[in-house]
Amino acid sequence: MVATACGASEPAGIxxxxxxxxxxxxxxxxxxxxxxxxxxxxxxSPGLGPVPCTATISGLSVPLIVSRPDTxxxxxxxxxxxxxxxGEVASEAEERLDSDLGVDNAVVCEPAxxxxxxxxxxxxxxTEPNGRTHSLTAVLVDAAGSFRLNPG
Numbered sequence: 001m002v003a004t005a006c007g008a009s010e011p012a013g014i015x016x017x018x019x020x021x022x023x024x025x026x027x028x029x030x031x032x033x034x035x036x037x038x039x040x041x042x043x044x045s046p047g048l049g050p051v052p053c054t055a056t057i058s059g060l061s062v063p064l065i066v067s068r069p070d071t072x073x074x075x076x077x078x079x080x081x082x083x084x085x086x087g088e089v090a091s092e093a094e095e096r097l098d099s100d101l102g103v104d105n106a107v108v109c110e111p112a113x114x115x116x117x118x119x120x121x122x123x124x125x126x127t128e129p130n131g132r133t134h135s136l137t138a139v140l141v142d143a144a145g146s147f148r149l150n151p152g
Contacts, residue, residue: 082116
């Protein structure tokens, strides 16, 4: 939930710009900086229900549903889009490498998250116990977040 400022100059007392600025923190509290270009063109229109909005996450446009501010000035944000966190990819990649190679690896991947769509990539680095590193690319193969590892 996000508190928003209300401006008297906006229809129905809704400060559309404040709501749009609040959406990233409401949608991704741990990484609001990854949400950009929020647009809620129907928020200022009459009515009480939620409105469709869009935002850019990791370079992709995703649909959002944003509620109008309630009596406390709070909005709720939902998206049908699934996100894949880099930490989850790194953990699973580490398990795969450890099992396949018989060596304990430490894996880190970036960016912090991707929209779960085929073709999205994470740049990963696997580090062996002796300090030797290997670059890998984790490529999402479906909307469920499954991925393949490619040499990087």
